[in-house]
Amino acid sequence: MASAVLTAILSPLIVSGLQQKSWRKQKLTEMRFQAFQAAISAINAYAADAMDTDLQCAKKSYQGREMAVAIRPETTAAMDSARYLVRSFFSDAVYALYDRAMRTEISIMSTPNASFEGAREQAVLAMAEELRIRPKGRSGR
Numbered sequence: 001m002a003s004a005v006l007t008a009i010l011s012p013l014i015v016s017g018l019q020q021k022s023w024r025k026q027k028l029t030e031m032r033f034q035a036f037q038a039a040i041s042a043i044n045a046y047a048a049d050a051m052d053t054d055l056q057c058a059k060k061s062y063q064g065r066e067m068a069v070a071i072r073p074e075t076t077a078a079m080d081s082a083r084y085l086v087r088s089f090f091s092d093a094v095y096a097l098y099d100r101a102m103r104t105e106i107s108i109m110s111t112p113n114a115s116f117e118g119a120r121e122q123a124v125l126a127m128a129e130e131l132r133i134r135p136k137g138r139s140g141r
Helices: 002-050 053-057 073-089 092-103 114-130
Strands: none
Touching (some): 002 073, 092 114
């Protein structure tokens, strides 16, 4: 009788604790995936801006200095946000790859931008690997 009462009291507590642990892990996974999506959106927006002839022809200067690549304010905001998200939710090694990709030179004057494309691919694949997402055709990585 005592064991039945003890089981009736402890079972819901144990189940509740396991559910909470599972929920936290799922929530972290969702947040990491959102960071991944934000990072991809930001780096793609940066590449799109860099290849936009109208935007690049309309570069403005400040105190005699011109930006290497003209980017829209919303791209700058997305890049800043993504950088912090990658820094927060991924390893230092993945952040270094993402940061390197965002700092790799890209120019409308040097198409194709093989260095940038290679750095972008490395960063995306590294993030996908940490998320345990197997990119199609790359199951061996």
